[in-house]
Amino acid sequence: MPGKRRKAPGSAGRGFQKLSMAPITPFDLIVVGGGINGAGIARDAALRGLRTCLLEQGDLCNSTTRWSSRLIHGGLRYLEFGELGLVHESLQERENLLRNAPHLVRPLPLMIPVYEDARRGMNTVDFGLYVYDLLSIGRSVPGHRRLSRDEALAEMPGLRADGLTGAVVYYDAQVTYVERLVVENALGAAAAGARIETHTAVDKVLLERNRVTGVEVRNTLTGERSTRHANAIINAAGPWVDRILAAAGRPLPRFLGPTKGTHIVVRNIPGLTDTACYAEARSDGRPFFILPWNGLVLIGTTDTRCDDEPTALRATAAEVDYLLAETRNTFPVCGLTRDDVLYTYCGVRPLPRQGLRDTGAITRRHLIRHHGRSARGLTSIIGGKITTYRHLAEEVLDQVVPRLRLRARSCTTDRVPLPGGEASREEVLRELATFPAVPATSHAHLHAVYGSRAPLVAALARETPELGQHLCPGSGAIGAEVVFAVREEFAATLGDVLLRRCMAGLGPDLGRAALPAALTVAARHLGWSDARCQAEEAAYLAEIAGLAVPAGARPGNVV
Template sequence: MDEHRTGSSPERSRAVRSLKEPFDVVVVGAGINGCGVAWDAALRGLRVLLVERDDIGSGTSSWSSRLIHGGLKYLEKLDVKLVRESLREREWLLGAAPHLVRPLRMILPFYSGGKHNPFVLEAGMLAYDVLSWDKSLSRHSVWSRRGTLKRVPGLNREGLYGAAAYYDAQVELAERLCVEVALAARSAGATVLNHASVESLEVVNGAVRGVEVEDRLTCERHSVRTRVVFNTAGPWVDRVLRGLEGEPRLIGGTKGSHFIVDRFVGAPSKDALYYEARSDGRPMMVLPWRGQIMIGSTDERFEGGLDDVGPSRNEIEYILDETNAVLPHANLTAEDLLWGYTGVRPLPYTPDGSEGDITRRHAFNDHAPRAAGLVSLLGGKLTTFRQVGEEATDLALKKLGLGKRRSATRRLLLPGAGPVDREVFARTLAETTGLGTSTADRLVGIYGSRARGVAERLLDPAMREVLDEESGLTAGEVAFVMEEEFAETLTDVLARRTVIGIGPTLPDETIERVARAAADHADWSEERTESEVAVYRNRLKRFGIPERSRATA
């Protein structure tokens, strides 16, 4: 960490002071699963510390397809239990976070010569409906070839039989979902500390006794006492375990890349396309995303560095070729790729077999007897984080000898899901604050009912300064996320709170203005402010297309 990047918010200072007291559970990694574990455990009365090396939701959770889905493809593996679990959790999320999670119709075209027979696919649709018997979404429908082309005229017509349409859900801002679960965990009593890394595990006589935590903003080290550690670091699970003797490799993740393009001729206007790749039969998607289109993804074994992973030329060509095959009028080339991102799925290490054969089911690896009290999570996804948290807390209670306590998370909503009518709330917000209607709608779409907190700060005229004309971002919003949402750095503010910085570009004047507003609010030095800007600009390189591949017709 740069020597100039020091200093803490009042919230963070309180969290750091609490490290002197013992915790029942330390959760390492604040992706969606770690946040879910911390939330459930705190609600059941455990003293919980959630530690994140970078920022909440900054890892795999942010680099996914951003879908809340039941796992239709898992039916092929006959994993009925996982599908039912996923569908149940999808239904809960639609009600628990309606400002972030919204229904999305998926269109599945049927082609002759495909890996899956259309009758088998339709049977899968029926099973999907049966397994989601308690859903609020519409049942699937089957379209003829003519009906399919009427709805999606841009589809490749060669060998097209028809299509099925069914509903799943999308969370466009997965970063915000992670933040909201972390907020719920804090409200339940958990201590949340981002930009802090667990440098070592203290194991005495075969049992966990604590962890060594380094505050990456101040470089200070803290010895934290605990009896249970949940390692929910995703693809970094093995890194957390370094130094423990005799521990086998646990993670053998696969790499998935996605690319963003402008809307193109032939693409569905509001629906998603879920189809088989012509070359290898693996599932591919064309997704609506924030007014643009996301195409992807790949599924390749990955052995490289986790902190700077990016798409390869082969991945670029593969996704372009397959997108153009199913939607020929797109005629996409590498020059049409606006930006892209790559994540590594935290799947269990399996040296043999194809990527598609690796289980997507989450599992807990108990490190007893070498390190009793230490448990590592393998797998897990956005959709099922609540279930992961429930199972993890059941395990923690058993290890702590505290007996059974019922989980309450299934009955609860996330913090921004207050009882408001979105349109009325946004209109009222615009009228009371003087913001434009588009800005008010953006605030409600990001913060839900918690947008009131931004509005309250705008009562101060100094907080009404507009820092970005396109989004309407104000100094008051920056103050809100830094005071209320664990934002400690410029990248936190831009990329995972206000989310105006998702992508490879942002006007230099916006970056500078937001940095100054953050510096004024948090009393950063000039050196730290310059460092924050440099770190953010360096991050933008991750979204670039590394090597423009051949034009693809």
């Protein structure tokens, strides 16, 4: 990738030292929420020299960020709504991520098939992509190509041929393991001195004469309560932003107007290659994605108003049916039915409250609100995209630092690679080959998950060769990752380890096959008792039960 890399002061990269928790002292800044926005803000703040504390009620990346389409994209669709600035910003950030996290973010070709009866004809799509290319000045990915009908069918043989007039292929990027992007931001923050507290919920924002002084927190695993102090608090709680404002005990306006988005995961679609498909749904004209992802296929998304509690959200039968029917419309050969769905997931977009009927027209631009009069020092983040998290963090801190007269350096996150982004794939694979205890079948996995930090995982297997054994067939994950996740990456539960650190939990069986080996490692090397292992297993199974295919989803039922 082009561009100059710089090592961060206190970078967690190759010379990573054992994670030590920063002490509980008065902080300059408290960030509430360990999704992509909170973790990104914490890293930027710590790199600027601010004493920073990140508080997350569950694990890192356990909410909206995780339930996304995992695209690092300009947002072609936003052009229709005239959001040129947002598209340009997103395309610049796409380049930053391709450069600074090359192990996590990779270029992704997408094909848009165009049909006779489509809302957007060939010339409209082609022109949109011409503008998209213009807005991504300095891009490292190829520009778009226009294909004839025959060329499109040759490149994507499973496509519906009936009514196809041609297609356009363009590039965006994909972050397969968005969980890791959040974890690496938190690691980068910790390496620069931040305190990262997971499973720690903010129950109350403390105020003195309309000025924030700190927060009351509760450890969600032990129930223990305590306080953290700072005069600057950033509310990056995603779908819970309004609830944090309520916890400030002030009559503040309601900011969110969330919408729900559902995805399904299937094993494969005949004729879908490494190129993703960005199709227009026949039933309602909405664009949706069919994405090669993690050796499987991710299909989504829906977009409906939703005021439900985010943790209680499940995919509905109607949503699954809609996605199945629209995929069959685009790839008739796939004949997908409910039985082909491995799992589902859904999340709420924490969008700004706007009175628009068309949910697709609600801006995906983020808003930054300083609650100056009622709660000086409190700032809320509303909306945003994974793609633009770094720039959002920069913008927030560029506003908060002078407002609250904090002493801080300027932002460096556009230049500093994320902790695993400090060596090329070839270098990492060469180094992994020097660890005989680590099977060659795990090398690609270790690089894709940890990047330049992979040899640190492998080193655990050198000390204790049994940790080089696979956790399950297929994922490439090894026992050392369980130990590494808990000792070095803020994981506390089995779910944290398998679903948001080593990624074995995202396979077709949602990590069930990895449970026995992972628990054996945890018992032997982390001291988990029999009772703890049983409780962890039960909690894990309960967590993945939320991703099950809903009963009642019927093939052929279009909403």
